[in-house]
Amino acid sequence: MSSDVVTFTQQLINGLTLGSVYGLIAIGYTMVYGIIGMINFAHGDIYMIGAFHSLIAILVLGFFGITWVPLALVFVLVFAVGLTALYGWAVERIAYRPLRGSSRLAPLISAIGMSILLQNFVLLAQGARGKPLPHVTEDQFGKVPLFSGDGITAQITHEQIMIILVTIALMIGFTLAIKRTSLGRQQRACEQDMKMAALVGVNIDRTIALTFIMGAALACIAGLMVTLYYGFIDFYIGFVAGIKAFSAAVVGGIGSLPGAMLGGLLIGFIEVFFSGYVSVDYKDVAAFGVLVLVLIFRPTGLLGRPEIEKV
């Protein structure tokens, strides 16, 4: 096997991992936009809060000496996802619900305010320094060599496998949930026509709150996986990740669930391959350049439906 193939495969794995994380966060943007037509700019910070709760949960486990992985994982998931979902719900309840029905810009500004608030809250509560994952967990993860050639080996770490598998599973789960369950039906009803949905008995406030909770839970899982994968987090990680994931949602077609995933993978791949074969310095230029191109030729994104003028 030539070294080109090995390098390409390795970059493919890097891109898949990065894209999966972007995709998971992007789903939160896209679901909220689909239902109430606003960009939840605080979503990147919800992801950051999810990462912090995950780290706190892991530290608590370490304190009690619980190292059996399945039990630990369940505990971390319940603790971190639960709390982060609470944040997602609270953000909607405090910052967006009172503004529902007012101008389109009001909740947008409110979202930006929420984002600044959450960032500074964590800055004050947790301090500005990066928080490392304690090394107790470091040895539990290994790597799987795939194949080698010309002296280098393509390999995938257990964290990368976990990120990719979890993302696929959640993606399928959520798509089915929205297609098949009654909550999904209510969400789709709200998306089409909120007033009409209310008239036929859909509890709109509850549906929207649940959408925020679902988005926050996904962001938290992304945060947990990033904490495990990169090994340290700080209060500012939500900003860059939020912007990338938002771009992913827009490229894929905001409002579309598979679109968010596709957009996330696309941005991840562009960043990684541009870094790998052209220049690391200009990878963001490449990623956002593609965003511009997509928006010029398909203003609704790759999988987005054109907005029908409601009369």
Add this chain to the structure above:
Amino acid sequence: MRKLALPIIAAAFASALAITPAWSEEIVIGMAGPITGDLAEFGAQLVRGAEKAVEDINKAGGVLGKQLKLEKGDDQCDPKQAPIVANDLISKGVVFVAGHFCSGSSIPASSVYAEEGILQITPASTNPKFTDEAPSNLTFRTCGRDDQQGDFAGPWVAEKFKGKNVAIVHDKSPYGQGLADLTKAAMNKAGLTEVVYEAITAGEQDYTALVTKMKDSKIDAIYFGGYHPEAALIVKQAREQGLEAPLLSGDALNTLEFATLAGKASDGVMFTNAAEARNLPSAKAVVEEFRAGGYEPEGYTLSTYAAVQVWAAAVAEAGTTDSAKVAETLRGKEWDTVVGKLGFDAKGDLTSAAYVWYVFKDGNYAEAGSM
């Protein structure tokens, strides 16, 4: 309106009190650095060093018979914040500033200080531009310069990795890029050309694409110009992908926090810095007092202490806090400080700055010796 009148009058009085340090029997000096932000570790070192120096000077009777008062400014190493912090310190009446930390902050702040005729001594900013393109002759440093550091690191790398593949990576900051480019120039002159030259964006978490690229180029050593959070991520991700090339860097890795962040991957990471000041006989008493207070004076703590110390000594000798006279006095002779004898040249740089290699091992670092 009447309801507002009282608070307004009170506020007016309060502000009048705030801007009258002139009649107090105190000399106000400033200290600035990243007290918050992801380089807060270094800000803490600067704060500790400056506080201790002020405390010791005051205990010994102050300067010109007056006590020193320390004002702190937090620039978060943000070039946009630095001039704001500088103006804030000026409004508090400082006559001298020990700081800032990042070259990217020290340089913009220096033009603000120059306008007001305030003396600035940085304990940590190593970018040559700080003194080479200084807006006044009131800028000094108690640390080396990146070209001195690069001239030390470059030939060493060229010799040690002769005929091998070296990657040069920097974070686009004035410090990181400056150091990487000067090391690269010195390395090229010594006969070794790098195989990979890349710039990363600080503040991101994923550098796996860069690591794979270096793996593909069969890199034997990575020289990184930048700060410890990114260095930790790069070296961790390199080890995860099986790239075992040693990471070499500059003085900004001069903190144990790097080992905390990088974990086991920090083993074997090397960086250049001035010879360990904590071992000097001149630092013994101060280091012991720091340790007695439960603080390990690592990194830039002692060079910050020295910055305040040397300023106070020059003021005492000049008999005034007038910056131009103090600057002239500073250049005039060699000064005894905690970090040994310091002399300043016409630009305000140290007349001699010797660098050594340090290596991380088991979560700690030590001088690498002659190797």
